[in-house]
Amino acid sequence: MKTPQIRKTPRQSRAKETVEAILTAAAHILTREGFEALTTNRVAAVAGASVGSLYQYFPNKEALVRALCERHTQGVRDRIRARFAEAWERPVDEVARAVIQGMVEIRRHQPKLHQELLRLAPAVGGLKELHAVEHEVEALLARFIESRPEEIALPDAAQAAFIVCHAVQACVHGAVLEKPEWLKQDRFVEELVEMVVRYLGRSSSS
Amino acid sequence: MKTPQIRKTPRQSRAKETVEAILTAAAHILTREGFEALTTNRVAAVAGASVGSLYQYFPNKEALVRALCERHTQGVRDRIRARFAEAWERPVDEVARAVIQGMVEIRRHQPKLHQELLRLAPAVGGLKELHAVEHEVEALLARFIESRPEEIALPDAAQAAFIVCHAVQACVHGAVLEKPEWLKQDRFVEELVEMVVRYLGRSSSS
DNA sequence: TAAAAATGCGAGCTTTTACTCATGTTCGCT
DNA sequence: AGCGAACATGAGTAAAAGCTCGCATTTTTA
Numbered sequence: 001m002k003t004p005q006i007r008k009t010p011r012q013s014r015a016k017e018t019v020e021a022i023l024t025a026a027a028h029i030l031t032r033e034g035f036e037a038l039t040t041n042r043v044a045a046v047a048g049a050s051v052g053s054l055y056q057y058f059p060n061k062e063a064l065v066r067a068l069c070e071r072h073t074q075g076v077r078d079r080i081r082a083r084f085a086e087a088w089e090r091p092v093d094e095v096a097r098a099v100i101q102g103m104v105e106i107r108r109h110q111p112k113l114h115q116e117l118l119r120l121a122p123a124v125g126g127l128k129e130l131h132a133v134e135h136e137v138e139a140l141l142a143r144f145i146e147s148r149p150e151e152i153a154l155p156d157a158a159q160a161a162f163i164v165c166h167a168v169q170a171c172v173h174g175a176v177l178e179k180p181e182w183l184k185q186d187r188f189v190e191e192l193v194e195m196v197v198r199y200l201g202r203s204s205s206s
Numbered sequence: 207m208k209t210p211q212i213r214k215t216p217r218q219s220r221a222k223e224t225v226e227a228i229l230t231a232a233a234h235i236l237t238r239e240g241f242e243a244l245t246t247n248r249v250a251a252v253a254g255a256s257v258g259s260l261y262q263y264f265p266n267k268e269a270l271v272r273a274l275c276e277r278h279t280q281g282v283r284d285r286i287r288a289r290f291a292e293a294w295e296r297p298v299d300e301v302a303r304a305v306i307q308g309m310v311e312i313r314r315h316q317p318k319l320h321q322e323l324l325r326l327a328p329a330v331g332g333l334k335e336l337h338a339v340e341h342e343v344e345a346l347l348a349r350f351i352e353s354r355p356e357e358i359a360l361p362d363a364a365q366a367a368f369i370v371c372h373a374v375q376a377c378v379h380g381a382v383l384e385k386p387e388w389l390k391q392d393r394f395v396e397e398l399v400e401m402v403v404r405y406l407g408r409s410s411s412s
Numbered sequence: 413t414a415a416a417a418a419t420g421c422g423a424g425c426t427t428t429t430a431c432t433c434a435t436g437t438t439c440g441c442t
Numbered sequence: 443a444g445c446g447a448a449c450a451t452g453a454g455t456a457a458a459a460g461c462t463c464g465c466a467t468t469t470t471t472a
Contacts, residue, residue: 008418012469015419036329039459041422050421055461119325123241131384159397162385163377167401170376171369178337179368191365195373198408199401214448218439221449246430247452256451261431 005067007059019057021047026068031112035120040064062124069117069126076106077133084140092151095144096196100168100189107176108183115177138165145200152200164196211273213265225263227253232274237318241326246270268330275323275332282312283339290346298357301350302402306374306395313382314389321383344371351406358406370402 010016025047029038040061044051058064083102087095107114121130141161145152154160171192175182182188216222231253235244246267250257264270289308293301313320327336347367351358360366377398381388388394 010419012418014468018419034329040461041459044422051461052421052463053419056419061460119328122325156393156397159388159394162380163397163401166376166380167373170372174368174372178340182365187362188365191362191369194408195369195401195405198404202400202404216449218448220438224449245428250452257431258433258451259449262449267430 003059003063005063005070006057007063008056010057015057018047018049018053022049022054022057022064023068023071026064027110027113030068030116031110035116038065065117065120065124066126069121069124070129072114072117073126073129073133077136079106080137081140084144088144092148092200093193093197096193097189100172100192100196103168103172104183104189107172111176115173134165138162141165153202154200160200164199168192168196209265209269211269211276212263213269214262216263221263224253224255224259227255228260228263228270229274229277232270233316233319236274236322237316241322244271271323271326271330272332275327275330276335278320278323279332279335279339283342285312286343287346290350294350298354298406299399299403302399303395305347306378306398306402309374309378310389310395313378317382321379340371344368347371359408360406366406370405374398374402 010019022043026038026043029043029046038061040054041051043064044054047054054064058067079102080099083098084095087098090098117126118130121127138158138161141164142157145154145157145160172183175188179188216225228249232244232249235249235252244267246260247257249270250260253260260270264273285308286305289304290301293304296304323332324336327333344364344367347370348363351360351363351366378389381394385394
């Protein structure tokens with residue numbers, strides 16, 4: 001059985017503040033100094049608390065990082081969901097643009113934190129949540145594809161959704177790391193939209 | 207200054223065997239048990255050598271992992287280069303198929319090792335080599351695009367190459383991890399080829 | 413207001429692990 | 443054979459980091 005996320009649920013408001021401070025401190029250290037510097041003692045110090053307090057709420061370091069993952073993941077899922085919802089009825093290219101821009105925003109918000117958490121997730125038991133979000137986005141896209149049979153004709157909506165999601169995600173991620181200047185122009189996003197639209201909007205195929 | 211890759215160059219054949227055994231053991235542990243279990247003592251033990259021998263050739267653990275990265279990276283680069291070279295003159299879709307199949311082979315060969323090394327590269331100073339390979343593949347693809355102005359008309363060959371490389375890589379990687387059964391059929395590869403050809407082979411665009 | 417419960421504290425224990433070094437062994441060369 | 447250089451050994455060291463535990467402080471409850 002996996003170690004639980006939280007050891008003791010905070011009841012008083014000061015306890016909630018402590019938990020909050022610890023998570024914030026952890027995020028801060030992770031973005032500024034990377035995982036190497038993320039020691040439990042240091043997290044507590046930066047949070048203005050003590051190791052003891054930390055271990056009162058998180059059974060171990062792994063759980064702490066996992067909590068961080070989950071919180072971040074939550075935000076990603078919500079943002080993508082919102083983008084899909086607000087563009088759902090619009091033309092295909094606009095939907096693509098909305099969602100891709102949402103992804104860019106996510107990556108631009110806290111690139112280093114996002115990257116580190118992505119890197120840490122497997123080692124920390126956070127893969128389940130991560131895959132859950134991925135699958136949800138894929139399912140959303142698959143549903144969208146199936147809702148436009150006139151414009152999008154594909155043999156396998158699920159596979160197409162898988163491909164589009166992974167492709168876009170990787171391009172945005174790669175751009176954040178290697179070509180940050182591209183994200184400030186529209187050309188890059190437009191190019192991704194173009195790719196997606198061209199892939200989905202094919203007329204004849206096996 | 208970075209710590210060197212190797213401390214003492216092995217001169218005798220038994221020394222080369224030792225180095226070989228150490229690298230093999232490290233790869234073995236990494237694939238079977240992950241990075242957590244990769245302790246220098248354990249590597250030496252599995253290699254049938256002693257820690258002392260290990261440190262005779264690798265100044266530290268980081269250098270060992272880096273050596274592993276580099277060796278693996280080398281193989282990837284060679285394979286992609288070969289695929290490009292042998293298909294260079296053929297139709298676009300065949301080139302795409304050849305290269306994509308090459309990527310699938312790479313990922314299928316030692317998926318766990320590949321994945322772990324990818325994960326470890328940043329923390330081990332192996333990013334330079336990794337990016338170098340990526341850039342080489344991108345440059346190769348960009349040159350290919352520019353060599354087919356009749357069939358492929360794009361505003362920015364380098365950006366297109368970036369997008370295609372990242373997109374395909376991510377899809378293959380994702381498939382290895384999440385949908386291994388797809389890789390045994392041709393349909394998945396064909397779908398990727400379709401995406402790439404459709405993206406590159408556009409007729410009219412801004 | 414006094415007991416009880418919740419929270420906070422941090423010195424230090426324990427374990428792990430990268431790495432050294434003094435010593436022994438094998439190889440190559442004359 | 444004999445000598446020096448390369449190679450191998452592995453018990454031991456030192457530092458780091460996760461985590462505990464007894465006690466102090468604050469908040470809630472009766």
